[in-house]
Amino acid sequence: MSTVASQGEIVVGLDIGTTKVCAVVGEIAEDGITILGVGSVPCRGLRKGIVSNIDWTVRSIKDAIEAAQTMAGVEIRTVYAGVAGSHIRSQASDGVAAIAGGEVARADVERVLEGARAIPVDADRQILHVLPREYIVDTQDGIRDPIGMSGVRLGAKVNLVTAATSCVQNVIRCAERCGLVVADVVLEPLASAEAVLSDDEREIGAAVVDIGGGTTDILLYIDGGIAHASVVPVGGNNITNDIAAGLRTPMAEADRLKRLFGCSLGRMVADDEEIEVPGVGGQKPRRTPRRVLSDIIEPRVEEIFAVVRKRIEDTGLLEQLSAGVVLTGGAVLLEGTTELAEEILGMPVRIGFPTGVRGITQLVHGPQYATGVGLVRYGAQAVADAHARAATPAHSMMRLTSAAAAAAKREDAPGLAKGDEPPKSSKLWEWLKAAF
Numbered sequence: 001m002s003t004v005a006s007q008g009e010i011v012v013g014l015d016i017g018t019t020k021v022c023a024v025v026g027e028i029a030e031d032g033i034t035i036l037g038v039g040s041v042p043c044r045g046l047r048k049g050i051v052s053n054i055d056w057t058v059r060s061i062k063d064a065i066e067a068a069q070t071m072a073g074v075e076i077r078t079v080y081a082g083v084a085g086s087h088i089r090s091q092a093s094d095g096v097a098a099i100a101g102g103e104v105a106r107a108d109v110e111r112v113l114e115g116a117r118a119i120p121v122d123a124d125r126q127i128l129h130v131l132p133r134e135y136i137v138d139t140q141d142g143i144r145d146p147i148g149m150s151g152v153r154l155g156a157k158v159n160l161v162t163a164a165t166s167c168v169q170n171v172i173r174c175a176e177r178c179g180l181v182v183a184d185v186v187l188e189p190l191a192s193a194e195a196v197l198s199d200d201e202r203e204i205g206a207a208v209v210d211i212g213g214g215t216t217d218i219l220l221y222i223d224g225g226i227a228h229a230s231v232v233p234v235g236g237n238n239i240t241n242d243i244a245a246g247l248r249t250p251m252a253e254a255d256r257l258k259r260l261f262g263c264s265l266g267r268m269v270a271d272d273e274e275i276e277v278p279g280v281g282g283q284k285p286r287r288t289p290r291r292v293l294s295d296i297i298e299p300r301v302e303e304i305f306a307v308v309r310k311r312i313e314d315t316g317l318l319e320q321l322s323a324g325v326v327l328t329g330g331a332v333l334l335e336g337t338t339e340l341a342e343e344i345l346g347m348p349v350r351i352g353f354p355t356g357v358r359g360i361t362q363l364v365h366g367p368q369y370a371t372g373v374g375l376v377r378y379g380a381q382a383v384a385d386a387h388a389r390a391a392t393p394a395h396s397m398m399r400l401t402s403a404a405a406a407a408a409k410r411e412d413a414p415g416l417a418k419g420d421e422p423p424k425s426s427k428l429w430e431w432l433k434a435a436f
């Protein structure tokens with residue numbers, strides 16, 4: 001078995017969202033990740049980001065995987081799956097370890113992170129991610145990458161992301177019932193941020209706000225590290241519900257009107273614009289000012305951003321978000337949303353489109369694909385980490401996350417790599433290190 005990555009290795013992101021399941025197939029090439037296939041199908045098996053109907057979810061996953069497989073021309077066996085929902089929490093923790101050889105090695109970093117995760121967690125919850133904020137070598141703090149530094153004592157400040165075990169298990173169970181192996185379960189906003197945030201933004205402080213159908217996910221980056229993660233159980237579906245009730249029109253029509261004519265800022269809509277609203281129960285369609293539609297939408301979007309602002313304020317980090325907010329998720333496609341967000345959040349706001357991949361990117365161009373693309377990028381990094389681990393002497397290796405173990409295991413799985421390409425060249429390795 002090769003201990004280094006192979007060119008042509010396939011990484012699949014599975015975004016199980018409240019409105020759609022999206023499978024994105026990426027291939028690790030020498031100079032980047034190439035998107036080979038995408039399968040996106042509607043899903044009704046989730047409520048507010050949490051699996052509520054296994055059978056419906058399984059059916060959508062099967063369809064999405066099949067579509068992605070057909071397009072990519074590869075067999076999908078392993079996926080990186082997303083998880084969200086208001087059960088997600090983040091909390092600060094820290095750890096300390098002695099530096100074994102006078103110079104920080106990968107094993108020291110893994111030991112200090114292992115220590116940081118050793119805190120009591122409720123029996124029904126599990127740690128999803130250990131996200132380093134900074135390392136401290138002896139008395140020097142604010143270190144991003146301590147490997148190679150001299151010292152006797154290594155400290156780490158981290159953020160632990162925890163989730164309800166049952167919610168995570170349901171995601172895994174759904175994927176397994178489709179014959180898939182879940183390499184890792186990844187916090188959805190972490191994946192979205194992977195796809196839409198630039199290094200500069202992480203560095204100077206930014207928030208990623210992913211407004212999907214059922215949830216609004218918030219992730220704060222300060223000084224290059226993740227400082228806070230949370231999930232609010234409201235999203236685009238609440239806007240659709242308001243429209244259906246307010247205009248007395250079927251849900252499907254409400255969603256269509258929202259996408260075609262919706263606007264989050266009433267003042268951007270001309271007074272004389274009119275739309276045709278289909279009736280319910282066989283009633284005739286009627287013409288209504290478009291302004292009525294935006295008058296329904298605006299308060300709900302306002303409410304979502306007010307909650308986002310409150311969550312950020314509660315962390316005490318609002319002032320440190322110098323790069324502002326990057327919005328992503330399907331609901332931010334509503335006209336006027338960026339402008340309204342800027343007014344309520346009081347900082348610069350932009351829409352984040354998935355970046356950092358090549359290939360058929362036109363199929364994953366929209367902000368609603370940020371999570372799927374981000375899962376592929378996350379998976380590629382996990383593969384790179386697993387190979388780095390494999391390259392370290394066996395006695396100094398420690399299992400840190402399920403991602404590393406599962407990603408390493410993937411090397412044994414035939415059918416994952418596309419073709420029989422030779423082992424990864426050192427050039428690819430250099431690229432992987434530079435890319436992540």
Ligand SMILES: Nc1ncnc2c1ncn2[C@@H]1O[C@H](COP(=O)(O)OP(=O)(O)OP(=O)(O)O)[C@@H](O)[C@H]1O
Nearest residue numbers: 017018019020212213214215236237330331333368
């Ligand atoms: N062009 C558009 N204009 C307005 N809203 C849109 C548009 N396209 C999609 N949406 C809305 O975006 C939402 C779906 O976004 P997305 O696909 O990111 O959600 P999801 O990932 O399925 O859900 P979640 O992340 O909350 O679990 C829906 O409410 C949909 O109506």
Ligand SMILES: [Mg+2]
Nearest residue numbers: 017018212371
């Ligand atoms: Mg989503």
